[in-house]
Amino acid sequence: MTTSTDHYYVPEPSRWPLIGAASVFTFLFGTVLWMNAWGAGPWIMLVGLGLLAYLFRGWFGDVISENLSGSYNGQVDQSFRQGMFWFITSEVFFFITFFGCLYYLRNITLPYLGGEGYLGTSNILWEGFTYSWPPLQVPDASNYTVAKEAMGPAGLPLWNTIILLSSGGTLTWAHWGLKKDNNRQLVLGLAATIALGVVFFILQAYEYGHAYAEMDLTLNSGIYGSTFYMLTGFHGFHVTVGTIMLMVILARAMKRHFSEHNHFAFEAVAWYWHFVDVVWIALYIFVYWL
């Protein structure tokens, strides 16, 4: 596809951005009320979510129909690609934040709380607290529950690793299908990827339930629970979003929207999915294993 063009493309005015801004505001406003135990909160959140769903449907619907009507040129395609690239870059930094925190807590904060460091003041403040990872104690347990056991790398997490890695494989297989103009392979590959995503989601939900019910590992289990749920939770959220996007792509593939030369949406979602994959590998190593 060429990137040069003899006539620029600019979309017509659109009401979606304004609706987008309003829906984000509504949803977050409701969330604050909900967190502060105001009765109206959840309803306002629901309205916001509904608006968001309406928005995505409408906005992406517009883009899809413009694309199908052939209004886009190579330059627009390139803009979409680069936009998606920078978006994923910002997501990378979002996860770097949480991994950075994990690193900082494990290598600086917790050893210090255990009395290391040139001042060693924590020996006085938190007498008896010693550092180990995963920490099955907290310096002061009056506000925290303490996990009974730690989450190991074997069992479910290992299965989840295998599942996500194979989903990357099935997605690439689907991409090959698309390149060979083999729609059956594309649809099958996508369906398999979605199925693996859903299985991952279910296993993860099961693992959370198990952690809460039997291991006493909760959001409230001091820093271990905090980092565990923050990292796996945001990852799980991204898997969910990715699965929904794959479902849209599957529906579009069944309507034969994609061709060998025109399938940016497929590639964008594939990049996103691989990104979520890579985050999982980092998670598996740093959260479950080491």
Next chain:
Amino acid sequence: MSTEAIHDDHHDHAPSGIGRWLFSTNHKDIGTMYLIFSLAMLFLGGASAMLLRAELFTPGLQLLDPDTYNNLLTNHALLMVFGVVMPAAAGMANWMIPLMIGAPDMALPRLNNLSFWLLPFAAIMLMISMAAPYFPGGGTPINTGWTLYPPLSIQVGMGMDFAIFTLHILGISSILAAINIVTTIVNMRAPGMTWFKLPLFVWAWMLTGLLLIMIMPVLAGGVTMLLFDRHFGTAFFDAAGGGDPVLFQHLFWFFGHPEVYVLLLPSIGVLGMVVPTFSRKPLFAYKPLVYSMMMLTALGMVVWAHHQYTVGMSQAVTTYFMIGTILISIPVGYMLFSFIFTMWRGAMTFETPMLFAVAIILMFSFAGVTGVMLAVVPADLQYHDTYFVVAHFHYALIPGALFGLYAGVFYWLPKWTGHMYDERLGKIFFWWTTISFNLTFFVQHFSGLAGMPRRIIDYSPVFAEFNMISSIGAFAFGLSHLLFLWIIIKTIRGGDKAADKPWDGAQVGTPGLEWTLPSPPPFHSFSTPPLVK
């Protein structure tokens, strides 16, 4: 540089009615909305500053109670940083970058409008965050300052939740805007507009955009953890649970220090356009200037903890951050030298934008000097959290960011409106703001060195004179902006017709294609790619 711009006329009618603005996909209209929004927020943020200075006019408590004072202070900072400087810079990027590089519009025009419309909603939520405590069930005011440090920020009322979500909305807006601007610069340059032909303003925004993409997610992550600590029992910033309040400071300043370059760089970009124009000489050493901006960007990412010298980091760590911070003065100094050498032996004239430019170079250098003082650990242990820091960052931000944007406004108003502004009023505005700004903040260096702490409603009577001078200066500074507003309104409504190239030196500098278009440019500037030779 010559160009070929072909317009086809049927493309040139703007949509009518309010829908033109609400549903816009036009970079100039969106740029205008950004600028108007920013001006409105400037008056709001200025009003809160006036109130703070009125309270500080004499020692003792006059108008406010301590919590309200700090609530207002927090609001003032967030408004100025996120509501005024960033939107104004984004507005100029919207207006000028497509014109400069010969693009039809921004790369992703609808996304562009989303970036803008998130801002008014964020502003509303910010106002709610400030007002909530004064309603039943709203809890205590946000008395943390804009840095939102825990544990205090975990204890205050629900206003903090609104503030956190305000930052989320602003973060989404900035990331989307940055993605759009970077994509525009990479993908939409007209054929022949190579990287080292780009106007400095475009380069400055390229780097600003990259910074935003890297730092806004970190702020979002940090305040999200704050939210979880507040409501869902996590222990990120609580030592009793194995967390660390200092961790938040690292997250905040990992965002916060690069953020000051986000505020600075677009203005440096404006200087890169203004100084050559009115010196009638090309930019001195353009390429090294670009490299020094890159160095500034890179170094800016790794020096954040100079804001935290007093929290008990180890000596090795503070030493590293000290050296890193002092190194930053190399690219900063280089940029200033480059501007000075551009003026050297130039045929200089001093229209309002140039007056601002020269004043910026002088006053911003001053901030650089106090910055190096603050970067030195043993010295900063004394200066930290005093008015010396307040003086430092106001010298950095008002000349470095705000005045640069004013220079941009005066420089480009003729292009935007098609009219020349009133040069006499412009000059009055310049002298009025510059003198009153210095009156306000210069004395704060002294009160700071003498130990007056910041973020406190009251002070020892020994600082009474300094504070009275500051307050008088601040009122004069605030008032000068009514003149600014009037100049802008007057220019929009009429005035001498502006030529396509209203400044005779404009072509000498390192411009893009902006002066090849009429003033004001047609609704769709380029509908086919112009050729840059």
